[in-house]
Amino acid sequence: MKILVCITKAPDTTTKVAFSDNDTKLNEAGIQWIINPYDEWYSLVRALELKEAGVASAVHMITVGKADAEPVIRKALALGGDEAVRIDADSNDSFFVATQIANYAKTNGYDLVLTGKESIDYHNASTGAMVAELLDLPYITHATKLDISGGVATVNREIEGGEETNSCALPLVVSCQKGMAEARIPNMRGIMAARTKPLNVVAASADEALTSIISYEMPIQKQGVKMIDENNMDELVKLLHEEAKVI
Amino acid sequence: MILVFAEQNNGNFKKATFEAIHYASKIAQSAGTQVCAVVLGEAANLSLLGNYGAQKVIHITDARLNNLEAKAYSKAISNIATQENAQYIIFSNNNTSKAVAPRVAARLKAGLVVGATSLPNAEGVVKKSVFAGKAFAFVKMNSAVKVISLTPNSFGIEATEATAEVISQSIDFAANDFAVKVENVNKVTGIVPLGEAELVVSGGRGLKGPENWGILENLATELGATLACSRPVADSHWRPHHEHVGQTGGTIRPNLYIAVGISGAIQHLAGVNSSKTIVVINKDAEAPFFKAADYGVLGDAFEIVPRLTEAFKKYKASHA
Ligand SMILES: Cc1cc2nc3c(=O)[nH]c(=O)nc-3n(C[C@H](O)[C@H](O)[C@H](O)COP(=O)(O)OP(=O)(O)OC[C@H]3O[C@@H](n4cnc5c(N)ncnc54)[C@H](O)[C@@H]3O)c2cc1C
Numbered sequence: 001m002k003i004l005v006c007i008t009k010a011p012d013t014t015t016k017v018a019f020s021d022n023d024t025k026l027n028e029a030g031i032q033w034i035i036n037p038y039d040e041w042y043s044l045v046r047a048l049e050l051k052e053a054g055v056a057s058a059v060h061m062i063t064v065g066k067a068d069a070e071p072v073i074r075k076a077l078a079l080g081g082d083e084a085v086r087i088d089a090d091s092n093d094s095f096f097v098a099t100q101i102a103n104y105a106k107t108n109g110y111d112l113v114l115t116g117k118e119s120i121d122y123h124n125a126s127t128g129a130m131v132a133e134l135l136d137l138p139y140i141t142h143a144t145k146l147d148i149s150g151g152v153a154t155v156n157r158e159i160e161g162g163e164e165t166n167s168c169a170l171p172l173v174v175s176c177q178k179g180m181a182e183a184r185i186p187n188m189r190g191i192m193a194a195r196t197k198p199l200n201v202v203a204a205s206a207d208e209a210l211t212s213i214i215s216y217e218m219p220i221q222k223q224g225v226k227m228i229d230e231n232n233m234d235e236l237v238k239l240l241h242e243e244a245k246v247i
Numbered sequence: 248m249i250l251v252f253a254e255q256n257n258g259n260f261k262k263a264t265f266e267a268i269h270y271a272s273k274i275a276q277s278a279g280t281q282v283c284a285v286v287l288g289e290a291a292n293l294s295l296l297g298n299y300g301a302q303k304v305i306h307i308t309d310a311r312l313n314n315l316e317a318k319a320y321s322k323a324i325s326n327i328a329t330q331e332n333a334q335y336i337i338f339s340n341n342n343t344s345k346a347v348a349p350r351v352a353a354r355l356k357a358g359l360v361v362g363a364t365s366l367p368n369a370e371g372v373v374k375k376s377v378f379a380g381k382a383f384a385f386v387k388m389n390s391a392v393k394v395i396s397l398t399p400n401s402f403g404i405e406a407t408e409a410t411a412e413v414i415s416q417s418i419d420f421a422a423n424d425f426a427v428k429v430e431n432v433n434k435v436t437g438i439v440p441l442g443e444a445e446l447v448v449s450g451g452r453g454l455k456g457p458e459n460w461g462i463l464e465n466l467a468t469e470l471g472a473t474l475a476c477s478r479p480v481a482d483s484h485w486r487p488h489h490e491h492v493g494q495t496g497g498t499i500r501p502n503l504y505i506a507v508g509i510s511g512a513i514q515h516l517a518g519v520n521s522s523k524t525i526v527v528i529n530k531d532a533e534a535p536f537f538k539a540a541d542y543g544v545l546g547d548a549f550e551i552v553p554r555l556t557e558a559f560k561k562y563k564a565s566h567a
Contacts, residue, residue, distance in 0.1 A: 013494050013514050017378045037495060095353060118345075120494060120517075122377050122384070124361045129317065129349035138426040139317045141346040144488075154430075158489065159315065160256060160342050160442075162434035168427045175345075178495055179488060210358035210390045214372055217383040225527070225537050230546035233558035236526070239542060241562065244524040246503040247446070247470070 001056045001148065001170070003047045004110040005081070006101055006127060007063045008091060009072040010036040010120045019216045026216070028068075035072050038116025040079070041183040042176035046146055047114055048080040049181060055148050058082050060110070064091040064100045070199070077194035078186035085200045093209035098130030100204055105135060111170040112153070117142055117177040125175070132173035140166055144179030249275040249282050250333040251301065252324055254343055255290040257313075257434075263399040263443045265299040267339040270402045272300025273366055274335055284411065285327050287320055288312035297411030299404065304413045305331075311425055314432065315343050319424040321350035326418055328355060333392060335367070340396040341442055348396045358388030364401040367393070379494055379517030399443045400500050441490065444473035447501040449492065449519070451477040453508020453529065453548055457485035462552040463507060469559045475499065475519075477509045493518035505555075507548045511536025528552065 011017065012032040020027040035044075050056040061084040063073050073084050087100040105113055113132075118125035125141075132139035144163070145156035148170070155166045155174060186194075228236045240247050251271040253264050271282045284301040286293055293304045307323050324347065328336050336351060338344035340362050352359035358371070364383075365374040371388045373395060388394075441447065448467040450460065460474075467474050474490055481491035492499055494514040504522035508529065509515060516539055519525070527540040528548050537543045544551055 011378065013379060013517060017381045019382070094349065094359060095356070098349075098353060120379055123375075123379075123498070124349075124359075125345045126349035126352070126359060126361060129346055130353040132317070133321065133350040133353040138423075139346060139350070140427060141317070142342050158342060159432075159434075160254075160261075161440040162432065163489075164314075164429055164433070165431040166427050167430050172426075178491075208389075210352070210356065210388065211360065212387050212389060214385045214387050216377075217374075217385070219380070219383065219521075222539060222541060225540045225543045227543045227545060230544050230551050231554075233544075233551070233554040234561065236542060236544065236555065237558045237562045240503065240524065240526070244503070244541065246524045247559075247562075 001111045002058045002060065002109065003050065003056050003112045003114060004105055005039070005044050005047050005059060005061045006113065006115040006131070007039045007044065007061050007073060007076050008036045008119050009033045009063070009065060009069050013120065023216045024214070033068070033072055035076055036116050036119045038118060038120075038177060040076065042178065042180040043114035043116055044076060044079060044081070045181035045184050046176060050148060051080070056112075060084065060108075062087065062101055062104055064089055064097045064204070066090060073199060074194050075186065077197045077199070078190040079184055080190065081197070083198040083200070085202055087202050087204050089204035092213065093211050094124045094126035094130060095210045096207050098127050098134060099207045101127065102131045102134035103205055104202070105131065112148070113173045115173070115175045117175045128173050128175040135173070137171055137173050138168050139173045140168065141175045143174045143176050146174060146176070146180060248280055248331040248333045249278065249335045249337065250324070250328050250331060251282060251284050251337040252344070252347070253284040253286050253296055253301075253304070254339070255286055255288055258290040260296070261443060262404065263339040263341065265406070266399065266402050266404050267337050267397050268296060268299035268301050269404050270366070270397050271335070271337045274337070275300070278334060280334070283327075283331050283333075285324055287323055293413045294410040297409045298406045301411045304411045306413055306415050307418055308415055309417065309420070311420075314429045315346060316425050316427055317346040317350060318426065319420055320347045321354060322420065322424055323418045324351050325354040327416075328392065336392065336394045338394070338396040340398050344396045348394055352394040355392050356390060357392035357394045358390040359394040359396070360386045360388060361396045362398045363395045364398050367395065376521055380498075380520045398500060400445060400502065439473050441473050441475055441492070441497055441499055444499070445502045446470050446472035447475050447499060447503065447522070448472045448505045448507070449475035449477070449509060450480060450486070450507050451509030452479050459549070460486070462549065462556070466505070466552055466556045466559070469556050469563070472503075472505075477515050506536055507552060509536060510534050511539060
């Protein structure tokens with residue numbers, strides 16, 4: 001059973017975001033790029049566990065990104081996995097990215113495609129679902145547990161207001177979140193091994209982007225906190241009613 | 248036509264669904280067209296969706312649609328969108344729409360914006376929150392058909408007495424449209440799901456242990472609020488994981504977020520800083536959360552929270 005893990009880079013959460021060119025471009029100077037946490041902690045680590053358990057025969061990774069995505073994919077390879085491919089294009093539109101991944105997956109044949117539940121930059125949570133649609137495969141989102149036996153996946157997933165246990169025959173696309181696996185830290189051996197693992201760079205197919213970012217805006221700063229005396233909760237309730245109008 | 252997916256849950260509808268219908272009706276108004284709501288699975292009283300602005304409801308009664316099956320849902324919604332000549336397809340952003348809306352968009356080659364917080368302008372540009380609430384982006388959908396997934400609590404609801412015409416229809420499903428089998432469902436009933444809650448009471452490590460959650464539960468019950476927590480609280484199994492908010496947990500946008508004994512780390516703020524009003528109760532004047540708060544109370548949560556609950560009780564009695 002072959003697994004394809006989709007990896008994207010994302011700005012570290014503690015990064016301050018800033019924009020340039022009249023607020024039309026993300027200012028990348030000073031951004032610390034990390035592997036999108038949901039891709040790393042949950043989908044990649046679970047794929048590695050399935051390989052260690054002898055359930056999966058190969059774990060491949062794919063990213064759509066320019067050369068600046070390479071350190072991130074090398075770091076992913078240091079955690080484990082056999083090889084990676086980078087589709088050489090900017091990843092600005094979910095449909096474009098999903099099309100690239102779906103094309104690659106179709107040619108190379110995978111039984112399971114894993115994504116994180118969303119990326120922490122644009123929060124589109126769309127790649128997995130679009131890949132599934134383009135490959136005409138079933139799709140399970142927000143998975144917190146994934147086991148495979150006899151070509152059938154058993155998946156726990158978070159649904160609106162609760163949890164569900166699903167089963168589905170492979171091939172399948174799954175988006176992963178917390179609960180799926182525990183975070184790992186690459187060790188020295190992994191880092192050394194990653195240097196020689198194949199990282200193939202493939203040209204992107206000419207597909208259209210269906211969305212584009214026109215500009216950015218910073219949120220309005222809070223007015224500053226109003227401190228309320230701890231013995232005067234009636235005052236707080238009054239302010240919540242009359243000033244904030246939230247109750 | 249403006250199409251809106253009206254998600255049923257055991258035959259009922261959530262407030263966020265009404266909000267999505269109302270949002271669709273505003274787009275329809277400026278486009279000079281009408282709203283058609285799509286209901287998948289068994290549900291009743293559908294003409295009432297007209298209260299929120301739908302003129303027409305297309306109901307696919309197939310019982311196999313009672314539970315979410317992303318592939319079948321996407322096929323049904325896409326087929327109806329094509330049949331109705333939809334310009335926009337509107338969803339409310341939640342776990343269901345995240346499984347379905349991108350599939351619909353890919354199927355129809357439609358531009359998709361997930362988590363919109365504004366109406367689209369005439370050029371098809373909408374605003375959405377990005378980088379964990381640190382900024383907004385204005386995103387343009389470049390396609391003829393456009394798909395928008397609306398952030399709950401970002402638009403509001405207006406209701407009238409109007410009713411909608413309900414039409415039952417069937418869809419030609421293939422066997423492999425229902426490949427995912429639901430073995431077991433475990434739904435929490437009776438409380439508003441965190442993602443849609445307007446009032447949230449949240450606790451952190453400052454509460455010292457799960458045995459102390461009673462004061463937060465009392466406050467939440469008094470307010471009709473939903474409970475949330477910081478990550479260490481969920482990691483230590485003091486509270487269930489679905490209550491965890493922040494970068495690695497849920498992202499919420501309630502009208503009121505009351506944070507008790509939470510320091511306000513950037514990863515926590517990532518999930519809650521779009522809340523309309525934030526109240527912070529903390530005994531440390533240096534807690535970073537005060538900088539992100541609208542109202543702050545400095546002191547011991549174990550004394551303040553019961554006082555606040557009493558104050559709400561008094562307020563409710565005087566406004567009854
Ligand atoms: C990659 C990454 C992702 C993360 N994701 C998340 C996430 O999604 N969500 C999240 O919450 N965290 C997340 N964290 C953790 C985050 O950095 C903080 O460690 C965490 O939010 C702290 O939780 P806390 O505020 O409950 O606890 P603490 O930081 O320990 O704060 C407890 C607070 O309670 C106050 N307090 C103590 N006693 C009382 C009292 N009697 N009355 C009033 N106040 C009192 C203290 O003054 C203190 O401010 C993440 C961290 C990393 C590195």
